[in-house]
Amino acid sequence: xxxxxxxxxxxxxxxxxxxxxxxxxxxxxxxxxxxxxxxxxxxxxxxxxxxxxxxxxxxxxxxxxxxxxxxxxxxxxxxxxxxxxxxxxxxxxxxxxxxxxxxxxxxxxxxxxxxxxxxxxxxxxxxxxxxxxxxxxxxxxxxxxxxxxxxxxxxxxxxxxxxxxxxxxxxxxxxxxxxxxxxxxxxxxxxxxxxxxxxxxxxxxxxxxxxxxxxxxxxxxxxxxxxxxxxxxxxxxxxxxxxxxxxxxxxxxxxxxxxxxxxxxxxxxxxxxxxxxxxxxxxxxxxxxxxxxxxxxxxxxxxxxxxxxxxxxxxxxxxxxxxxxxxxxxxxxxxxxxxxxxxxxxxxxxxxxxxxxxxxxxx
Amino acid sequence: xxxxxxxxxxxxxxxxxxxxxxxxxxxxxxxxxxxxxxxxxxxxxxxxxxxxxxxxxxxxxxxxxxxxxxxxxxxxxxxxxxxxxxxxxxxxxxxxxxxxxxxxxxxxxxxxxxxxxxxxxxxxxxxxxxxxxxxxxxxxxxxxxxxxxxxxxxxxxxxxxxxxxxxxxxxxxxxxxxxxxxxxxxxxxxxxxxxxxxxxxxxxxxxxxxxxxxxxxxxxxxxxxxxxxxxxxxxxxxxxxxx
Numbered sequence: 001x002x003x004x005x006x007x008x009x010x011x012x013x014x015x016x017x018x019x020x021x022x023x024x025x026x027x028x029x030x031x032x033x034x035x036x037x038x039x040x041x042x043x044x045x046x047x048x049x050x051x052x053x054x055x056x057x058x059x060x061x062x063x064x065x066x067x068x069x070x071x072x073x074x075x076x077x078x079x080x081x082x083x084x085x086x087x088x089x090x091x092x093x094x095x096x097x098x099x100x101x102x103x104x105x106x107x108x109x110x111x112x113x114x115x116x117x118x119x120x121x122x123x124x125x126x127x128x129x130x131x132x133x134x135x136x137x138x139x140x141x142x143x144x145x146x147x148x149x150x151x152x153x154x155x156x157x158x159x160x161x162x163x164x165x166x167x168x169x170x171x172x173x174x175x176x177x178x179x180x181x182x183x184x185x186x187x188x189x190x191x192x193x194x195x196x197x198x199x200x201x202x203x204x205x206x207x208x209x210x211x212x213x214x215x216x217x218x219x220x221x222x223x224x225x226x227x228x229x230x231x232x233x234x235x236x237x238x239x240x241x242x243x244x245x246x247x248x249x250x251x252x253x254x255x256x257x258x259x260x261x262x263x264x265x266x267x268x269x270x271x272x273x274x275x276x277x278x279x280x281x282x283x284x285x286x287x288x289x290x291x292x293x294x295x296x297x298x299x300x301x302x303x304x305x306x307x308x309x310x311x312x313x314x315x316x317x318x319x320x321x322x323x324x325x326x327x328x329x330x331x332x333x334x335x336x337x338x339x340x341x342x343x344x345x346x347x348x349x350x351x352x353x354x355x356x357x358x359x360x361x362x363x
Numbered sequence: 364x365x366x367x368x369x370x371x372x373x374x375x376x377x378x379x380x381x382x383x384x385x386x387x388x389x390x391x392x393x394x395x396x397x398x399x400x401x402x403x404x405x406x407x408x409x410x411x412x413x414x415x416x417x418x419x420x421x422x423x424x425x426x427x428x429x430x431x432x433x434x435x436x437x438x439x440x441x442x443x444x445x446x447x448x449x450x451x452x453x454x455x456x457x458x459x460x461x462x463x464x465x466x467x468x469x470x471x472x473x474x475x476x477x478x479x480x481x482x483x484x485x486x487x488x489x490x491x492x493x494x495x496x497x498x499x500x501x502x503x504x505x506x507x508x509x510x511x512x513x514x515x516x517x518x519x520x521x522x523x524x525x526x527x528x529x530x531x532x533x534x535x536x537x538x539x540x541x542x543x544x545x546x547x548x549x550x551x552x553x554x555x556x557x558x559x560x561x562x563x564x565x566x567x568x569x570x571x572x573x574x575x576x577x578x579x580x581x582x583x584x585x586x587x588x589x590x591x592x593x594x595x596x597x598x599x600x601x602x603x604x605x606x
Contacts, residue, residue, distance in 0.1 A: 213470055224461040224462075227446075229476030230446055
């Protein structure tokens with residue numbers, strides 16, 4: 001790994017400039033992911049698409065928590081809101097051309113609007129930093145509880161039933177013209193790869209901009225940043241809303257993949273998982289969040305197949321272990337260790353070379 | 364930049380009227396009426412607990428006044444949000460250094476909101492004068508203490524303020540660094556920035572100040588030219604501890 005790559009992995013915030021090495025690595029990864037669609041079987045592609053579809057939600061949390069300093073358990077709530085809104089609109093517009101696109105936009109905008117309203121009261125109300133995780137968790141749990149009691153035919157809009165704890169079923173997949181983006185299709189896989197990479201690139205460019213530095217300033221000293229002329233309350237609402245929109249994108253992709261949404265997607269476990277993904281990889285690095293989200297989704301999937309409920313215990317253990325031993329995240333810590341090693345090797349090598357010319361220097 | 368005659372004008376830049384702030388039963392600022400002319404370089408001195416830092420917090424909006432008014436360029440800003448006051452032209456360097464220690468000097472300077480959008484010649488001059496221009500790529504947390512203090516002054520200057528509030532700008536500095544800071548403040552004032560300084564170091568005050576306000580129990584105890592203030596027996600008693 002090059003020193004530049006190690007720095008990129010720590011990304012706090014981005015080093016200035018756009019190193020060619022980054023684009024070379026990015027190009028290889030993108031080509032690899034896209035090329036995999038030609039060789040992977042349907043099951044593998046569908047699985048990988050399922051892991052990748054959570055990336056926008058996790059990156060949103062990386063931005064909000066890692067760069068803006070706001071820990072939120074609300075990503076699951078916005079994931080669920082977008083999924084349900086998409087299901088309601090798509091189910092009713094199933095016969096209309098472009099209906100699922102309207103539904104996708106509706107889902108994402110719905111999640112963003114709820115986040116903007118919630119964020120307005122939280123951030124303009126100057127709610128203390130440690131209360132926000134609790135409030136966002138409560139938001140997720142309230143939505144889960146509310147949706148769980150929507151069983152019965154009275155809970156319907158148009159032809160779509162809410163479904164209570166059994167969930168909303170038969171949700172149509174996204175469709176653009178003749179192409180349907182359902183779970184087991186190559187088209188869906190390519191869409192998810194494209195959107196997750198785009199989400200990453202977009203956020204990377206945001207955190208590398210002046211706005212990104214102001215966000216980091218807000219995280220490190222909110223009062224100082226306010227006293228340098230910034231409306232930090234408004235900026236926090238903006239970032240909270242953007243993170244929610246990204247969670248909404250994941251929610252829309254999820255229902256398009258599985259044609260199904262149920263309240264447990266907004267429950268305690270679902271609310272905690274994005275926090276685990278961001279913390280384990282390293283919340284201050286978008287690359288680390290990207291990698292850990294896919295890796296931990298894959299790990300959870302493998303464990304679930306082999307060990308049932310033990311997957312959740314292992315995820316919880318990972319979170320505790322990371323917080324205790326790698327507070328900056330595993331990927332970020334490894335990158336830092338690598339950078340220290342490569343940096344210390346240089347001077348040591350030159351000292352050794354010097355000692356050969358001048359015996360006794362290192363004695 | 365050379366030191367010129369301080370460009371004090373007759374125009375009132377800042378005026379507080381009956382400004383009052385209490386914390387619990389303690390009245391930190393007590394019906395304070397203060398007038399600062401554009402171009403002034405004013406030192407505010409007083410014993411610990413006199414209300415100097417609280418006064419700054421009221422001017423910047425960090426604390427809300429219980430009563431009284433603050434007029435800045437004739438506009439009532441008493442209820443204005445802190446960031447709006449910065450946009451109006453008031454910025455503070457805090458008592459304890461508050462910079463972004465994990466960012467480089469250059470990245471720190473990206474954060475302040477510049478009001479005019481054009482190149483900030485004053486900031487460029489300040490960075491060069493204070494020796495920070497050569498440390499642009501250095502993490503701020505690795506700077507010497509004095510350089511960190513200077514960086515925070517530069518952060519405030521990056522907002523292009525009309526009124527700069529400096530709360531103990533030389534705390535923890537060596538005599539040489541204090542002298543450089545004093546000369547810098549005088550030059551900055553000559554550049555047209557109105558400066559209000561809270562400082563305990565009397566050598567620093569003697570060097571920079573033409574006008575001094577003495578606070579005691581949140582009220583103005585004495586005000587005037589430095590020589591008058593220093594010869595005032597009551598000031599010597601409350602501030603310098605002389606019998």
